[in-house]
Amino acid sequence: MKYKLIKSMAHNWTHSFMSGMNYVDGDYVFEDMYQLARGRRGEKITVSWIPERTDELFVLTPRIRESLKHYRKSLPTHMRQHNVDVGAISEMRTEVYVAEDHRIYVRSYVLDNRGKEHVQFVRS
Structure with a gap:
């Protein structure tokens, strides 16, 4: 496996x-x-x-939780x-937040088994 493929995989997933x-x-x-991020x-x-x-x-809506069931499978x-x-993946997550500039950001984060972080912002 090539570790350089992790970034595109995680970007596509998010x-x-x-x-x-x-x-x-x-x-x-x-x-x-x-809506959750704005709140x-x-x-x-x-x-x-x-x-x-x-x-x-517990902080996610029922709609998000339902989607997670299918995505996780x-x-x-x-x-x-x-x-x-x-x-090869130790940690993988999607983050959504409102920054100080009032924009909503979507970020893909992966930590591989070598300890290297693969982080990128995703436009949706």
């Missing part, structure tokens, strides 16, 4: 999760994520993919399609 294709129960998941100005709304953190679920397939070994 972009998909925050896209208009992620539509659950009559609305878009990204709208719920943005917690400066505080990150985090979805941890690896490892899964159930304590995060398909993560290993997504990683295989990008030629990324699941064992």
